[in-house]
Amino acid sequence: MEVATPVKGTVTQRAIGQIKQMITDGTLEPGQRLPTERDLAARLGLSRSSMREAIRALTVLGVLEARHGSGIYVTRLEAGDLLETFGLVAEISPKAALVELLEVRRILESAATAQAAARIDEEQLATVAGHLTTMHETSDAADFITADMAFHGAIARAAGNDVLAAIIERLSSRTFRARVQRGHEDADAFAQAREDHGRIYRALQARDPEAARSAAAAHVRVVEEWLRSQLD
Amino acid sequence: MEVATPVKGTVTQRAIGQIKQMITDGTLEPGQRLPTERDLAARLGLSRSSMREAIRALTVLGVLEARHGSGIYVTRLEAGDLLETFGLVAEISPKAALVELLEVRRILESAATAQAAARIDEEQLATVAGHLTTMHETSDAADFITADMAFHGAIARAAGNDVLAAIIERLSSRTFRARVQRGHEDADAFAQAREDHGRIYRALQARDPEAARSAAAAHVRVVEEWLRSQLD
DNA sequence: CTCAGTAAAGTAGTCCGACCAATATCCGTG
DNA sequence: CACGGATATTGGTCGGACTACTTTACTGAG
Secondary structure, three states: OOOOOOOOOOOHHHHHHHHHHHHHHOOOOOOEEEOOOHHHHHHHHHHHHHHHHHHHHHOOOOEEEEEEOOOEEEEOOOHHHOOOOOHHHHHHHHHHHHHHHHHHHHHHHHHHHHHHHHHHOOOHHHHHHHHHHHHOOOOOOHHHHOOOOOOOHHHHHHHHOHHHHHHHOOOOOHHHHHHHOOOOOOHHHHHHHHHHHHHHHHHOOOOOOHHHHHHHHHHHHHHHHHHHOOOO | OOOOOOOOOOHHHHHHHHHHHHHHHHOOOOOOOOHHHHHHHHHHOHHHHHHHHHHHHHHOOEEEEOOOOOOEEEOOOOOOHHHHHHHHHHHHHHOOHHOOOOOOOHHHHHHHHHHHHHOOOOOHHHHHHHHHHHHHHHOHHHHHHHHHHHHHEEEEEEEOOOHHHHHHHHHOHHHHHHHHHOOHHHHHHHHHHHHHHHHHHHHHOOOOOOHHHHHHHHHHHHHHHHHHHHHO
């Protein structure tokens, strides 16, 4: 009579689960180095090939990091690490889902902007102002977009919630913008954005959460409604 | 003189990028079947082992689905598929990040509940009512939690945004609850939850978005503040 | 003794080939 | 045509060999 080995799924899936377990129960801590692929494979009772698949999976999920020639390490497990894959949704979701993603962004960004208004310090505010100036002074589209992303990123971080900031960043990524706004980045759109950004900045400066919230919501809503009109 | 092959990263990473590209540019469509592992490896110019790692990576990301004996298929690429990994954040984030995750959940859930109040139909409302009844009638903790999750899930879906609902669901998963509320699921907590849920339901019934929003926010905030107190 | 350079060991990355297990297809039988 | 079993297809697993990169240890010059 054999021992009832509860084999569920592939050996690779099991290995993924076991490593995840080791992290949740504290056996593996952030930054810690793991045994070598060969050792791990031996300990968990599978081949190195399958072990590598498990490691690769946890690598793309932002849980592990493999350094060629050195070893395998647990990441810091910070929001940015684990939410790396969130960007994928923005990248390959069907067009129909883009408006839903923008809606989520609007919800999160308006909340983040409101919270930023309540707690932003002078230094952070100066950083935001700097990006605002850059957007007003440049006429190059690429530079404008870079400053735009930095502007929103700085605000999201000023809200003091790394998870929130990480999600917002990935919903404002370059590739996402490219998918949504293709053909919409004309002079009018830039002028509109400059106005919106000014309104957001003034609300932050005034430490007025509600004004910040509505300004941020309106800013995203412009893109949102433009996209909706495009889908018809 | 060799041709300048822009080899960036491992061959597996390149293969992952190439398949992602095929999906974004429409070469591969949702539900479509891919060539066999062996064919793909040959076409992209790498070994089957490395190809398998790429496929495994895209599998855990919810982009591909491998069926033993049948083939490899693109998933439907719906929100639920691609956001599967979001649950990982809730599962293995360090404890310190849990409060930030709850804060995100509060933001999203209050917005979703408000929107649900504005557009929920009678059938959906009846479903919500059913879960509410179950929570009132049962005295078993497991049953209560199941109904609780179904209650919030039904509301999130009634908001009409699949992405939003998928994220909320993963921020309310069983494992996440277990991590947050360990030791907090006593009779008082259940009683409190019943009251909160009643308030949310009445707001939905009255089609009052603002009441729904504040009721949902208050509901999550209770857990949030309890957790904050535990971290000291 | 200090330090730079180099050799050696350790480790992840890649490839190959074989076989197993689940599924799909084909074909003969009734 | 319906059915069931043989056959082919396809993903899953394994083991080993070799490559490329990193780290460590050693060696010799100063």
